[in-house]
Amino acid sequence: MSLQDSLNNFFRILPEVTRPARKPSLSERLLWTGVILIIYFIMGQVPLYGIPRQTQGGIGALEFLRIVMASKRGTLIELGIGPIVTAGIVWELLVGSKLINLDLTTPEGRKTFAGLQKLTAFLFAAIEALAYIWGGVYGALTQQQQILVFIQLFIASTFIILMNDMLEKGWGIGSAVSLFIAAGVAQQIFWELFSPIGPLADGLYYGFFPSLIVALARGNSTLIMYAISRPAGYPDLVGFLGMIAMLLVLTYMESMKILIPVSSTRFGGVKTRIPLKFLYVSVMPVILVGALYANIAMFTQVLWPRVNPGNQNPWLNIIAKYNYTEYGPVPLPGSLVYYISPPRSLASALTDPVHLVVYALLYIGLAVLFGVAWILTSGMDPETQAEQLVEAQLQIPGFRKSEKVIASMLRRYIWGLTILSSIIIGVIAVLSDLLRVMGGGTGILLLVGIIIQYYSILASERALEMYPSLARLIGE
Numbered sequence: 001m002s003l004q005d006s007l008n009n010f011f012r013i014l015p016e017v018t019r020p021a022r023k024p025s026l027s028e029r030l031l032w033t034g035v036i037l038i039i040y041f042i043m044g045q046v047p048l049y050g051i052p053r054q055t056q057g058g059i060g061a062l063e064f065l066r067i068v069m070a071s072k073r074g075t076l077i078e079l080g081i082g083p084i085v086t087a088g089i090v091w092e093l094l095v096g097s098k099l100i101n102l103d104l105t106t107p108e109g110r111k112t113f114a115g116l117q118k119l120t121a122f123l124f125a126a127i128e129a130l131a132y133i134w135g136g137v138y139g140a141l142t143q144q145q146q147i148l149v150f151i152q153l154f155i156a157s158t159f160i161i162l163m164n165d166m167l168e169k170g171w172g173i174g175s176a177v178s179l180f181i182a183a184g185v186a187q188q189i190f191w192e193l194f195s196p197i198g199p200l201a202d203g204l205y206y207g208f209f210p211s212l213i214v215a216l217a218r219g220n221s222t223l224i225m226y227a228i229s230r231p232a233g234y235p236d237l238v239g240f241l242g243m244i245a246m247l248l249v250l251t252y253m254e255s256m257k258i259l260i261p262v263s264s265t266r267f268g269g270v271k272t273r274i275p276l277k278f279l280y281v282s283v284m285p286v287i288l289v290g291a292l293y294a295n296i297a298m299f300t301q302v303l304w305p306r307v308n309p310g311n312q313n314p315w316l317n318i319i320a321k322y323n324y325t326e327y328g329p330v331p332l333p334g335s336l337v338y339y340i341s342p343p344r345s346l347a348s349a350l351t352d353p354v355h356l357v358v359y360a361l362l363y364i365g366l367a368v369l370f371g372v373a374w375i376l377t378s379g380m381d382p383e384t385q386a387e388q389l390v391e392a393q394l395q396i397p398g399f400r401k402s403e404k405v406i407a408s409m410l411r412r413y414i415w416g417l418t419i420l421s422s423i424i425i426g427v428i429a430v431l432s433d434l435l436r437v438m439g440g441g442t443g444i445l446l447l448v449g450i451i452i453q454y455y456s457i458l459a460s461e462r463a464l465e466m467y468p469s470l471a472r473l474i475g476e
């Protein structure tokens with residue numbers, strides 16, 4: 001028995017969702033997607049049992065990373081999609097860098113890759129849960145409380161992994177990773193626009209529209225200026241306009257495509273064009289960079305009080321230095337964690353321009369690295385695309401029907417688009433965070449990409465239901 005067969009036998013003991021016996025209709029898939037989303041929202045409102053109440057809703061200095069993790073502090077979705085995304089990062093890097101030789105062009109290779117990802121996701125769920133507990137995030141807990149919290153976090157993460165499995169197996173639409181991120185960003189934008197909490201220290205409410213109404217009703221010039229740009233970092237007019245501008249720019253860029261002419265030998269040389277998106281890597285590099293940053297922040301925050309209390313070790317200070325305040329740990333200059341946390345305003349960037357430059361270079365560089373890794377592991381590289389074109393009996397006019405020739409032609413476009421689009425989304429994310437765009441720069445970038453992705457999926461599914469012959473033609 002080969003190693004791959006042994007692994008596949010082992011994967012059968014992992015919890016999983018079976019594929020539907022028949023392909024559900026679009027309305028059924030939408031229903032299951034809605035049910036999963038409702039379960040996610042309910043889990044986000046259920047606090048962890050057995051932890052002190054004051055640890056259930058604090059806002060840490062790196063709270064913005066929770067957007068990428070689709071997590072909520074002190075609830076059943078404390079870990080969010082972190083274990084799933086982290087497992088994806090590990091295996092994409094291992095396979096993409098050829099440290100592990102796994103042929104993803106074969107069904108067996110893809111099945112093994114998916115099984116390894118799921119197994120690693122369960123392991124990371126346990127590791128992250130233990131890191132939160134032992135790191136003192138929930139304060140001093142008794143051994144019984146620690147066991148109880150661990151069980152809750154692990155079971156909740158198992159549910160999230162299975163919900164993702166359910167969507168990807170065809171019961172729903174898209175993936176839980178994209179669905180939960182989009183739902184979390186949309187929820188955050190809603191509260192930043194309409195939240196009636198307040199009045200706060202500056203005399204305004206948390207939500208932008210309630211603050212604007214109060215400022216205009218009172219006719220107070222100071223309050224009006226705060227509504228335009230709030231020094232405390234709460235939602236304001238600048239963030240609102242930045243969000244609108246970012247939504248328009250990203251929607252336009254997502255619609256940009258490069259068209260590659262091809263002809264079909266199956267249908268007598270009929271010519272058509274294959275579109276390559278300008279933002280070829282979509283939002284995956286942002287998700288992966290955010291997941292990496294979130295894991296670094298999480299593990300350093302929970303472990304630092306134990307391994308480097310008071311920032312006494314100069315070598316460990318290179319990784320992280322924290323000032324533990326009543327609002328949570330605040331990263332201090334001179335450490336890696338400080339430079340992976342974005343400047344939260346133009347004023348802070350001007351005060352410490354080195355912070356901005358290092359943060360931007362690190363973010364953009366990692367976006368390019370993960371963009372390339374994603375293309376290699378997702379089958380979007382030139383060689384795999386050329387193989388798929390040949391299997392579909394398509395060829396580029398003027399060139400002979402050969403995988404190598406087509407791959408050479410596609411290579412001119414795909415790698416350039418991969419690097420360029422990774423740089424662009426990295427720059428957009430950095431600028432958006434700097435301008436305090438509502439929903440966060442990373443959040444808006446993810447939201448637009450995910451909404452367009454879902455729109456494309458729904459349009460495709462609708463077309464296949466309306467024209468069954470088209471589904472038979474493409475092998476659905």
